Amino acid sequence: MVKKxxxxxxxxxxxxxxxxxxxxxxxxxxxxxTEGDPSYAGPLAGVSLGLPVYHILEPAIRAEIPxxxxxxxxxxxxxxxxxxxxxxxxxxxRKKKSLKKS
Amino acid sequence: MLISSKAIIKQVxxxxxxxxxxxxxxxxxxxxxxxxxxxxxxxxxxxxxxxDTVAYPPNQIFIGNISPDDYAxxxxxxxxxxxxxxxxxxxxxxxxxxxxxxGIMKMWDKFNLIDLSPxxxxxxxxxxATHPLITTEDRERLGEGTPQEKIEVKVEKExxxxxxxxxxxxxxxxxxxxxxxxxxxxxxLENLLTKVTGILVTRHLIRxxxxxxxxxxxxxxxxxxxxxxxxxxxxxxxAKAIGEEAYCVNASGCDIKSFCAGTVLAIIHSxxxxxxxxxxxxxxxxxxxxxxxGMKFQGHMKHNMPILEDVLxxxxxxxxxxxxxxxxxxxxxxGKHDISAGATAQAIYEVLILDPLQKMGMKITDVDKYAVEMxxxxxxLPMGSGNVPLTNYKTIAAMAAMRGExxxxxxxxxxxxxxxxxxxPTQGHIASAVPYLGHALKLINDGKINNALFxxxxxxxxxxxxxxxxGVSFLLEKNSGRD
Numbered sequence: 001m002v003k004k005x006x007x008x009x010x011x012x013x014x015x016x017x018x019x020x021x022x023x024x025x026x027x028x029x030x031x032x033x034t035e036g037d038p039s040y041a042g043p044l045a046g047v048s049l050g051l052p053v054y055h056i057l058e059p060a061i062r063a064e065i066p067x068x069x070x071x072x073x074x075x076x077x078x079x080x081x082x083x084x085x086x087x088x089x090x091x092x093x094r095k096k097k098s099l100k101k102s
Numbered sequence: 103m104l105i106s107s108k109a110i111i112k113q114v115x116x117x118x119x120x121x122x123x124x125x126x127x128x129x130x131x132x133x134x135x136x137x138x139x140x141x142x143x144x145x146x147x148x149x150x151x152x153x154d155t156v157a158y159p160p161n162q163i164f165i166g167n168i169s170p171d172d173y174a175x176x177x178x179x180x181x182x183x184x185x186x187x188x189x190x191x192x193x194x195x196x197x198x199x200x201x202x203x204x205g206i207m208k209m210w211d212k213f214n215l216i217d218l219s220p221x222x223x224x225x226x227x228x229x230x231a232t233h234p235l236i237t238t239e240d241r242e243r244l245g246e247g248t249p250q251e252k253i254e255v256k257v258e259k260e261x262x263x264x265x266x267x268x269x270x271x272x273x274x275x276x277x278x279x280x281x282x283x284x285x286x287x288x289x290x291l292e293n294l295l296t297k298v299t300g301i302l303v304t305r306h307l308i309r310x311x312x313x314x315x316x317x318x319x320x321x322x323x324x325x326x327x328x329x330x331x332x333x334x335x336x337x338x339x340x341a342k343a344i345g346e347e348a349y350c351v352n353a354s355g356c357d358i359k360s361f362c363a364g365t366v367l368a369i370i371h372s373x374x375x376x377x378x379x380x381x382x383x384x385x386x387x388x389x390x391x392x393x394x395x396g397m398k399f400q401g402h403m404k405h406n407m408p409i410l411e412d413v414l415x416x417x418x419x420x421x422x423x424x425x426x427x428x429x430x431x432x433x434x435x436x437g438k439h440d441i442s443a444g445a446t447a448q449a450i451y452e453v454l455i456l457d458p459l460q461k462m463g464m465k466i467t468d469v470d471k472y473a474v475e476m477x478x479x480x481x482x483l484p485m486g487s488g489n490v491p492l493t494n495y496k497t498i499a500a501m502a503a504m505r506g507e508x509x510x511x512x513x514x515x516x517x518x519x520x521x522x523x524x525x526x527p528t529q530g531h532i533a534s535a536v537p538y539l540g541h542a543l544k545l546i547n548d549g550k551i552n553n554a555l556f557x558x559x560x561x562x563x564x565x566x567x568x569x570x571x572x573g574v575s576f577l578l579e580k581n582s583g584r585d
Contacts, residue, residue, distance in 0.1 A: 021447050021497070022488035031486075039400060039485065040139060041130075076448045079500035079510065080493065 002033060006049050016053040017061060023081060023089050026055050030093040052094055055086045109373035109421050110428040110581060114540040115307035116164050117195040117416040118527065119203045119299055121395060122149040123266040125412055127288065128395035145399065146269070150408040152199045157184035160478045160525040161413065165192030169541055170522035180480055181408055194540045195306040197413070201267055205230050206298045208273075209243040210347045215290045217256065218265075218273035220247030235305045248273070263287040282332045292392045295414060296327040297343050300389030303416035304348035307385060311420050319381035321345045321355030322372055324364035326391040326530050344387055353385075361560035362475070362534040363572045364388070365417065369536075369556075370576055372421045373431035384421045388536075390414025391529045398528070401485030410481045415532035419539060426584040429546045435462045437557070437575035445571045447497050454557040454575040455498060462577070466502040469520065469577070470551035473538035474498075475559065476526040494557075495521035534558035539578070546580050553579040 005014060016033050020026045028038070033051045037044040054061050057078050062070065125131055126142060134140040155161060159180045162168050167188055177183045190197045198206075205226040208216045218226070223244050230236045230244075253274050256262035262274035275294070278285035300323065308315050323341035330337030341355030358368040365388055372384040392414065399409045421431070437458040443449055455466065474494035482490055499516040502508045508516055526533035535556040542554040560572035 019446070022493045024483065024486045024488040028486035040134070040137075073446050073448060076497070076500045076504050077446075079503060079513070080447075080496040 002051070003043055003047060003049065006051065011050050014051060016051045017056050018053060019056045021077065021080065023085060026086060027089050027093075029053070030090050034093045034096060053090060055081075055090055057081060057083045058087045058090065059083055060087075106379040107377055108424040108581075109376040109431045109433070110424055111369075111431060111539065111543060111578065112313075112420045112422045112425065112428050113307060113311040114420070114536075114543065115195045115303050115310050115416075115418045116166070116537065116540060117198060117299060117303045117306060118155075118161055118164060118413040119198045119200070119295075119302075119390060119416070120150075120152050120155045120413050121200050121203065121295075122412050123200060123269070124291075124295075124392070125149060125396040125399065125409055127263070127291065127392075128397065128399075128411070129393040131396040131399055134400070140400070140403075144403070145396075145409070148399070148403050148407070148409045150410075150412055154181075154184060154408065155413065156190045156197050157186050157188060158410075159183070159185055160480070160527075161197055162188050162192070163525040163541075164194075164415070164527070164537060165197060166194035166540055167192040169544075170525060170538070173523055173525060174518075178480075179407075181410065194310070195303060195416070198302065201226060202229055202233065203295075203298070204265060204267065204273060205244060206236070206240075206302060207294050208245075209236075209240045210298050210301055211294060213278060215276050215278060215294060216265075216273060217248035217253050217262075217276065218244070219250045219253060219271075222267065222272040223247035235302070235309065261287060263291055279331075284328075284330055284332050284335050293327050293329050293340075295392045296325045296340060296389035298389070299414050299416035300325060300340065300344040300387050300418075301347040303389070303418040304344055304350075304385060304387050307387075307418035307420055308348060313383065313420065315349035316352045318345070318350040318353040318383050318385055320372075320375065320384045321350060321353050322368040322384065322386050323355065323357045323388065324359070324368040324386060324531050325357070325389040326359075326361075326364070326393075327389070340389065341387065344389065345385075350385070360572050360574075361562060361564065362530045363558040363560035363574050364531045365534055365536045366556055366558035366574045366576065369419060369421065369431065370433070370436055370574060372419075373433055373576070376421055376423055377433055382423050386417075386419040386421065388415075388417045388531050390416055391532065394529055398481060398485035398487065401483075402481075405484045407484060410478070411528055413527050415527050415529040417532055417536055419536070424581070424584060427547075427581050429543055429578050430581050432462075432577045432579050435459070435464075435577035437573070439559075439571060439573035441570060445569070448501075450559060450571055450573050451497055451501055451557075454559075454573045455501065455555065458555075458575055458577060465507050466498065466505065467507050467516075469553055469555045471522070471538070471542060471545070471554040472498055472520050473535040473542065473554055473556045474521075475524075475534055476522075476537045477524045477528050477533050478526060479524050481528050489524070491521065491524040492517070542578055546578070553577055
């Protein structure tokens with residue numbers, strides 16, 4: 001599905017927002033949609049999409065979400081995963097992606 | 103709710119079966135080897151010995167020789183800090199070595215699906231003679247063995263799957279039909295492994311319970327397999343196939359499936375059937391999930407670890423009418439994930455934890471222990487799959503904090519006292535909350551805790567029919583005596 005969307009719209013017109021419940025899982029997804037599937041389990045094995053990837057709990061994304069919706073669906077999970085740690089973990093993949101483009 | 107009798111959990115049994123030479127046939131390793139991305143010889147260098155498997159702390163917790171409370175203090179990594187001197191047998195069951203497993207596959211196969219060589223058969227006859235649950239009649243079914251040359255011909259010309267032990271060819275699994283893709287040697291191996299691990303654990307359960315097997319009325323299998331033929335791929339009924347070899351002659355049965363949520367679902371169904379007065383004694387049984395063997399082997403090899411997904415699991419649970427003492431499945435305190443419930447972690451935990459407790463007027467902190475997906479983190483972390491139980495416990499603790507039941511600073515204490523480290527092999531339905539049942543029964547019977555909540559989730563999207571999640575939960579509590 002993600003591969004198809006990138007082929008249709010181009011990676012430069014898309015960003016990926018993920019919601020995995022742990023940092024390790026977030027990093028795995030981030031690696032998959034930037035450099036390719038490290039586990040060679042699916043269609044993104046060996047395919048580098050270079051998508052910019054963010055987690056929904058990262059401060060930059062959270063700022064865009066209405067407070068009532070945030071409380072209803074996300075506030076609890078923000079106690080489970082540290083948003084700052086998430087930002088640091090995923091910034092690596094966004095940085096790799098921008099290095100690749102330049 | 104009209105309940106004619108309380109349903110109790112009388113006993114549980116757990117087994118593991120060590121299958122190092124079958125790792126190559128697990129879904130993920132087989133694909134990687136076929137694609138040339140993994141060399142079989144390299145994979146074999148990461149396989150563990152049986153002694154190391156028995157001494158591995160999570161496995162010792164699984165069979166009940168040590169408790170999850172002891173485990174929190176054991177040094178990590180666990181695979182390097184082995185518990186030497188521990189037995190392969192424990193209060194809940196056993197860890198069976200691979201050769202004996204091949205033996206029970208042969209003994210409990212009804213369709214000539216397994217051939218073992220004469221020399222290996224002779225060896226097995228001796229080894230299985232000392233097994234407490236294998237009878238002389240069982241061993242007679244090993245026969246004399248199949249000549250080695252004939253096994254080689256079957257492997258080369260008849261699409262049989264070779265069976266290796268310590269790297270040597272000792273037998274083969276045969277296909278059950280020449281054209282039917284649902285009866286290939288590989289599928290037969292998968293289904294037979296589920297069946298024999300299910301039989302073994304059911305025999306342990308019957309022995310642990312001191313119940314006559316002819317008293318069992320019904321079996322529910324929650325195993326992860328698809329028994330059938332090309333006209334009905336998942337036709338079932340694994341439950342009766344297991345019961346047949348566990349002497350449950352007066353029982354019928356059927357299968358219950360909902361991915362990893364199947365076991366907890368089967369417990370609730372059984373408790374309801376007993377409470378309604380339909381049956382008196384029901385066994386819930388789950389055999390091992392062969393496809394998941396070696397699923398995360400790449401992470402283990404990358405970190406120069408032994409491949410830890412080298413064991414099949416088996417679980418069996420005996421539910422009965424109220425005996426006035428055994429812990430009770432409180433059917434008034436169950437949770438279910440409705441179609442409209444939503445798939446966020448918050449939504450799922452609200453229906454699995456909050457809804458059942460609110461029905462009882464209880465708070466999150468009124469539950470002494472929570473059993474969630476009990477996956478061993480040492481298996482999942484090297485592959486980037488996170489520490490599953492810890493994430494679940496953090497989520498439950500966060501929910502308690504959101505509701506003002508604890509302070510935010512108390513999250514770590516909540517997790518430590520009401521949770522535990524994961525100790526289950528990553529065998530789907532096996533890992534989902536129920537590995538803790540045996541320990542919970544003991545703690546409740548000893549008066550150390552009053553209750554424990556069991557919550558399981560299922561990833562239904564994997565079958566591509568729906569994007570919905572699934573989940574189910576129940577409260578196990580101390581018996582207040584006969585009504």
